[in-house]
């Protein structure tokens with residue numbers, strides 16, 4: 001079991017965020033989503049390329065469409081979330097047309113900004129790599145010559161674990177982390 005104790009006093013927002021599965025059906029407003037997207041805009045990126053792209057489902061019609069892209073194991077709990085977002089990366093630099101090797105990294109940075117802004121608004125998020133790539137491309141009209149889908153994010157209001165199917169309930173808690181010594185070293189790499 002990885003531990004939840006902190007090793008240094010970082011801002012609590014990093015430690016207190018976690019990804020629940022239990023969401024209630026309260027909608028996410030267009031104003032809230034605009035704030036989340038605004039936070040993502042200001043992330044750093046190589047050459048200031050900003051290679052991220054977010055496809056947002058807020059309306060019931062759009063959420064029903066996006067739900068068809070999720071694997072069953074995610075759909076079961078993500079179906080309630082007020083918003084579903086598909087995170088994509090732009091594969092090539094817009095200026096040169098050459099492959100952008102850090103596009104996914106940059107998109108991750110922008111996504112974390114969106115996630116932490118959601119926390120600040122009292123919303124919860126849960127990223128999902130479990131989706132059907134081909135169905136997503138077809139249903140959401142992704143131009144794969146330009147974009148690659150990376151993950152979906154469920155965004156919504158937390159609900160009690162009791163409303164989840166039983167097998168998900170005991171996973172509804174903040175997870176621990178590896179110690180700093182397993183993820184960092186000072187100086188030359190020491191295997």
Ligand SMILES: Cc1cc2nc3c(=O)[nH]c(=O)nc-3n(C[C@H](O)[C@H](O)[C@H](O)COP(=O)(O)O)c2cc1C
Pocket residue numbers: 017018019020074126127128129130131151173174175
């Ligand atoms: C790229 C990515 C893909 C993920 N895919 C899934 C997924 O398909 N289903 C799921 O339940 N959780 C998924 N997660 C959530 C992780 O399991 C979770 O972030 C991790 O266990 C740490 O827990 P925490 O976010 O609550 O701190 C994903 C997270 C990331 C960043």
